[in-house]
Structures are given as C-alpha cells and as structure tokens.
Amino acid sequence: MSENFTKGMARNIYYGGSVFFFLIFLALTFHTVKEMPKRDNRENITEAVANGKHLWEKNNCIGCHTLIGEGAYFAPELMNVYNRRGGEAGFKAFFNGWMKAQPLNIPGRRQMPQFNLTDQELDELAEFLKWTSELDANNWPPNIEG
Amino acid sequence: MNTLKYQSQAVAKPYFIFAMILFVGQILFGLLMGMQYVVGDFLGGLIPFNVARMVHTNLLIVWLLFGFMGAAYYMIPEESETELYSPKLAIALFWIFAAAGVLTILGYLLVPYSTLADITFNELWPTMGREFLEQPTITKIGIVVVALGFLFNIGMTILKGRKTAINMVMMTGLIGLAVFFLFAFYNPTNLALDKYFWWFVVHLWVEGVWELIMGAILAYILIKVTGVDREVIEKWLYVIIAMALISGILGTGHHFYWLMTPEYWQWVGSIFSALEPLPFFAMVLYAFNMVNRRRREHPNKAATLWALGTAVMAFLGAGVWGFLHTLSFVNYYTHGSQITAAHGHMAFYGAYAMIVMTIISYAMPKLRGIGEANCNKAQVVEMWGFWLMTVAMVFITLFLTGAGILQVWLQRIPESGEALSFMATQDKLEIFYWLREIAGVFFLLGLISYLSSFFITEKKAA
Numbered sequence: 001m002s003e004n005f006t007k008g009m010a011r012n013i014y015y016g017g018s019v020f021f022f023l024i025f026l027a028l029t030f031h032t033v034k035e036m037p038k039r040d041n042r043e044n045i046t047e048a049v050a051n052g053k054h055l056w057e058k059n060n061c062i063g064c065h066t067l068i069g070e071g072a073y074f075a076p077e078l079m080n081v082y083n084r085r086g087g088e089a090g091f092k093a094f095f096n097g098w099m100k101a102q103p104l105n106i107p108g109r110r111q112m113p114q115f116n117l118t119d120q121e122l123d124e125l126a127e128f129l130k131w132t133s134e135l136d137a138n139n140w141p142p143n144i145e146g
Numbered sequence: 147m148n149t150l151k152y153q154s155q156a157v158a159k160p161y162f163i164f165a166m167i168l169f170v171g172q173i174l175f176g177l178l179m180g181m182q183y184v185v186g187d188f189l190g191g192l193i194p195f196n197v198a199r200m201v202h203t204n205l206l207i208v209w210l211l212f213g214f215m216g217a218a219y220y221m222i223p224e225e226s227e228t229e230l231y232s233p234k235l236a237i238a239l240f241w242i243f244a245a246a247g248v249l250t251i252l253g254y255l256l257v258p259y260s261t262l263a264d265i266t267f268n269e270l271w272p273t274m275g276r277e278f279l280e281q282p283t284i285t286k287i288g289i290v291v292v293a294l295g296f297l298f299n300i301g302m303t304i305l306k307g308r309k310t311a312i313n314m315v316m317m318t319g320l321i322g323l324a325v326f327f328l329f330a331f332y333n334p335t336n337l338a339l340d341k342y343f344w345w346f347v348v349h350l351w352v353e354g355v356w357e358l359i360m361g362a363i364l365a366y367i368l369i370k371v372t373g374v375d376r377e378v379i380e381k382w383l384y385v386i387i388a389m390a391l392i393s394g395i396l397g398t399g400h401h402f403y404w405l406m407t408p409e410y411w412q413w414v415g416s417i418f419s420a421l422e423p424l425p426f427f428a429m430v431l432y433a434f435n436m437v438n439r440r441r442r443e444h445p446n447k448a449a450t451l452w453a454l455g456t457a458v459m460a461f462l463g464a465g466v467w468g469f470l471h472t473l474s475f476v477n478y479y480t481h482g483s484q485i486t487a488a489h490g491h492m493a494f495y496g497a498y499a500m501i502v503m504t505i506i507s508y509a510m511p512k513l514r515g516i517g518e519a520n521c522n523k524a525q526v527v528e529m530w531g532f533w534l535m536t537v538a539m540v541f542i543t544l545f546l547t548g549a550g551i552l553q554v555w556l557q558r559i560p561e562s563g564e565a566l567s568f569m570a571t572q573d574k575l576e577i578f579y580w581l582r583e584i585a586g587v588f589f590l591l592g593l594i595s596y597l598s599s600f601f602i603t604e605k606k607a608a
Binding site: 005006007010011013014017018021022024025028029031032033035036039040042045049050053054056057058059060061062063064066067068069070071072073074075076077103105106107108109110111113115132135136137138140141142143144145146 | 179182183185186187190191194195196197199200259260263268272274275276277280311333335336337338339341342377380381382384385387388391392395396398399402403404405406407408409410411412414478479481482483484486487557558559560561562563565566567568569571572
C-alpha cells in the first residue's frame with residue numbers, strides 16, 4: 001500500500017464508514033418495521049396462533065425443519081405446509097393424524113419424534129402454521145414444495 | 147522453562163484446552179447427523195436429529211467463544227504491555243462458563259427439549275427454540291454475565307496499558323459480540339419481527355463483529371511470525387475491517403429478501419453482500435504479502451501455515467461460497483437448501499475454527515513452557531492435521547454444493563405440480579450425502595492427528 005495512505009486515514013475510514021453505514025442500517029430497519037404490518041397480517045395473530053408459536057419453539061421444530069427457509073435442512077419447509085397438505089378443507093385433520101402417527105418407524109426413513117401434544121395443542125400449532133402460510137414473504141417459496 | 151512475557155497470559159491455557167475438547171464433541175455429533183442424513187433412523191430413538199444438530203451448532207459457537215476469550219487473554223496483556231487486570235476473575239469465569247456449557251449440553255441430551263424448557267422456566271421469558279439460540283434463558287443470562295466480567299477484565303487491562311490498534315479492534319469486536327447477543331432476549335410473538343431481529347445476533351456476529359476479532363488475531367499473529375513493522379500490519383487491519391463492516395452491515399439485507407420486508411432489501415442486500423468477499427480477498431493478499439516480506443524465520447512453521455490457511459479458507463468459504471447464493475434472484479431458488487449448508491460449513495471452518503487454531507498453534511508452545519515452537523516432529527503431525535481437516539472440509543463443501551444444486555434443480559425450479567417433494571428429492575441426493583459422510587470421517591482423522599501433535603515431545607538426548 002502507498003506510503004501516502006497512512007494508518008490514521010485507514011482508521012478514520014473504518015470508524016467513519018462503519019458508523020455511517022450502521023446509521024443507514026438503523027434507518028432502513030425503522031422503515032421496515034413500520035412497513036411490516038402490511039405484510040405480516042398481525043391482526044390475525046390470535047391467542048391460538050401465539051400459543052402455536054410457543055409450541056413450535058418449545059419442541060425445537062426448527063432443529064429439523066425450515067420455516068421460511070431458515071432452520072435445519074433435514075425435513076420439509078413448513079411455512080406453506082398448510083397449503084401443501086389440504087388447506088382450509090383438510091389441513092387440520094391431516095395434521096392431527098400425522099402428528100399422532102409419529103414416529104412412523106419405516107426402516108431407514110428419517111424419523112420424526114412423537115411430541116405427545118394434546119388435541120388443543122395440535123390445533124394451536126395448526127393455527128400457527130395457517131398464519132405463516134398467509135405471510136407475504138416477497139413471493140417465497142418458489143413453489144408448493146417449499 | 148518459562149516462555150511467557152506476562153505471567154497472567156497463562157489463563158488462556160484452560161480456555162484453549164476446553165475449546166479443543168468441545169470441538170471433538172462437535173465433530174462427533176456432526177458425523178452422527180451425517181449418518182442420519184443417509185440412514186434416517188440411525189440412533190434416532192436415542193438422539194433425534196434436532197438434538198444432535200443443536201449440540202453440533204451450540205458446541206461450535208461455545209468452543210469458538212472459548213477460543214476468542216483465550217485469544218484475548220493471551221494477546222491483550224502482551225499488546226497492552228501489562229499484566230491482566232485480574233487473572234483470578236478470568237479463571238473463575240472459565241469455570242462458570244464451562245459448567246454452564248456442559249450443563250446445557252447435558253440438558254439437550256438427557257431430557258426432551260420441552261422438558262428442558264419447563265425446568266428452566268422458559269415460560270417466564272421465552273427465548274428458546276430458535277435456531278442457534280436454543281439455550282435456556284438462564285444459560286443466556288449466564289453468557290451475558292460471563293461476557294460482562296470478561297469485557298471488564300480485558301477493558302481494565304487495556305485502560306492501564308498501551309492502546310494498540312490490535313487491542314482496540316479486538317475490544318470493539320468483543321463489545322459488539324456482547325451487545326448484539328442481547329437481541330437473543332427479544333422474542334416477540336410476531337414471527338415477522340422475531341425473524342428480522344434474530345439476524346441482529348446471527349448476521350451481525352458472523353459477518354460483522356466476529357470479523358473484527360478474526361482480523362485482530364490474524365494481525366497479532368502476523369506481527370509475531372513475520373516481524374514486519376506493526377505500522378504496516380495495523381494499516382492493513384484497518385482497511386480490511388473497514389471493508390468488512392461497510393459491506394457487511396448493509397449486507398445483512400441478504401437475509402431480509404424473503405421475510406415480511408420491503409423489496410428494496412433485495413437491491414441493498416445484493417449490492418452490499420456482493421462486496422462482502424472483498425475484505426476476505428484483501429486478507430489473503432495481506433497474509434501472503436506479510437509472510438513474503440518477513441524479517442525473521444519464526445520456528446513455528448505450523449502457526450504460519452494456519453495463518454495463511456485461515457485467510458484462504460475464509461475467502462473461499464465466506465467470500466466465494468457466500469457470493470454464490472447471495473444475489474437475490476439466485477437466492478430465491480437456493481434459500482434454505484443444501485447450498486446454504488455448504489457455505490455455512492466452509493465459512494465457519496475457514497474463518498473462525500481456523501483462526502482459533504491459528505492462535506492456539508502460536509500460543510500453546512509458550513503456554514506449555516516448550517518455547518517458541520513445538521519440536522519438528524510435533525509440527526509435522528500438526529500440519530498433517532491441518533491438511534487433512536482442510537482438504538476434508540473442501541470436499542464436504544463440494545459434496546453439499548452438488549447436493550444443493552441437484553436439490554434446487556428438482557425441488558425449487560419446476561412449477562408446483564411438477565416439482566419433486568422435499569423427501570423425494572432427498573432420496574435423489576443420497577450419493578452426495580454418503581460422500582460427505584466419508585469426507586467427514588477424514589475430517590475426524592485430521593482432528594485426531596491435530597490433537598495428537600500436542601502429545602509429541604522431543605526426546606531429550608541423555
């Protein structure tokens with residue numbers, strides 16, 4: 001590097017640049033949070049949806065599945081599982097049966113554990129997944145398979 | 147033989163040793179998960195995949211934190227030209243952090259996660275069950291307490307001593323690490339907000355403040371092993387971390403493409419994260435440049451190899467593999483696929499696992515009273531470990547990338563109705579997962595070789 005470019009100049013670029021871009025980041029964050037209600041349907045977060053999110057966390061679902069593409073990559077994406085497995089007409093029945101049938105014990109197949117959730121808990125978890133299926137994540141995922 | 151400049155640097159030793167023990171655990175659980183990818187029910191009743199993954203990723207984070215703390219305790223007294231403010235506090239915090247870490251991992255392994263949530267009173271302040279932040283809330287509070295005590299100790303040492311660019315950058319990085327961790331306590335019911343601010347911990351750590359820590363450690367090592375003038379090395383350090391933060395802060399946008407966020411993040415994220423490889427490229431130029439211009443032949447060849455290796459592998463893993471899927475129109479199809487896994491593995495190994503092994507390689511011979519460097523035989527075995535682990539990681543990354551490309555092709559690109567389901571796609575990827583597991587076994591062999599080098603000592607001529 002050139003001798004004319006001193007350590008002091010490099011330091012100033014570091015401090016000045018970081019602060020400047022961090023402030024822009026904060027401003028964009030502020031704007032994003034303000035815009036979010038248009039996309040997250042927060043008016044539909046019922047008590048059941050809130051409990052469902054809590055069950056989602058408490059059973060570490062993210063340890064195998066992804067939710068909007070984030071999580072582990074071992075098991076299917078669940079943001080849109082509501083639409084993939086029956087939607088309004090059939091999802092809840094499917095989900096209740098599916099959760100109760102675990103583990104499937106098919107030799108060699110990836111195993112989902114049995115979480116021993118009550119019918120009410122299963123309903124709340126289903127409500128949470130219904131709510132996530134209605135989120136506007138800029139048109140992600142590309143197709144129904146997630 | 148005492149080879150430490152400041153006696154209090156010795157507190158780094160248990161941190162480094164414990165980091166290596168946790169590293170072994172991380173790799174064993176990685177191999178278990180690799181098996182479950184191909185033989186789905188392998189030990190599934192005993193250790194379900196979600197538990198193994200939590201152990202694998204949490205062990206990684208914790209051993210890197212132990213490594214960073216050890217690095218700070220080793221470097222800061224020497225940089226500040228004074229003894230550590232309180233060696234006793236450093237040792238006490240070591241035991242607190244180690245105990246909290248072990249108890250948390252045992253909690254993951256011994257009881258169902260929901261039980262762990264109940265017995266740790268997660269209800270009172272729910273923070274569990276989010277990727278990488280699975281720790282019980284009380285463990286998180288423990289982490290904050292340890293971090294505060296650590297920052298106090300390091301900060302007081304710097305205050306009473308010399309303030310170099312290296313210790314200022316290290317300090318800013320560590321403070322940033324602690325500050326951004328506080329977002330782990332924010333877990334709103336609205337998933338949209340939860341996910342957005344979750345990245346304030348995850349991205350602003352690994353693509354932000356951790357790069358400061360990496361840069362500071364690398365600069366310290368380069369000064370020591372090359373003897374190049376501090377002014378030159380510190381100037382480079384500032385340039386590199388300036389590029390890292392200028393690209394990396396708004397680069398956070400590449401995680402906001404597919405959240406409940408405005409579309410402009412697709413532009414902001416693509417443009418700034420496309421610049422994120424630059425600081426890593428500069429790091430490669432700088433490391434090789436400094437080693438070429440060296441003014442001394444340091445006897446610790448292994449430490450020099452690690453320093454060059456971490457620069458190259460961080461550039462490949464974080465820089466190149468990050469760029470591969472960072473543009474929004476690519477990421478639309480690759481988001482949350484095996485491509486993400488490929489990038490994650492090489493980036494963490496290259497940037498963070500390797501920088502910790504760099505400082506360990508340099509510091510351990512001195513901490514153990516051996517001298518400037520281990521004997522030649524030990525260094526040869528250590529370098530075998532370096533090459534086996536690094537080449538194995540290259541192959542793990544390549545196989546996961548292959549799996550990811552095929553996954554995107556089968557599952558993501560076709561229209562609904564024509565796309566293969568997730569599980570059907572996974573069956574098609576089996577060969578890649580087997581190859582990845584074999585590469586993982588070679589990684590373990592490399593780790594064994596690396597660790598065994600610590601037990602090789604020169605036979606004293608009688």
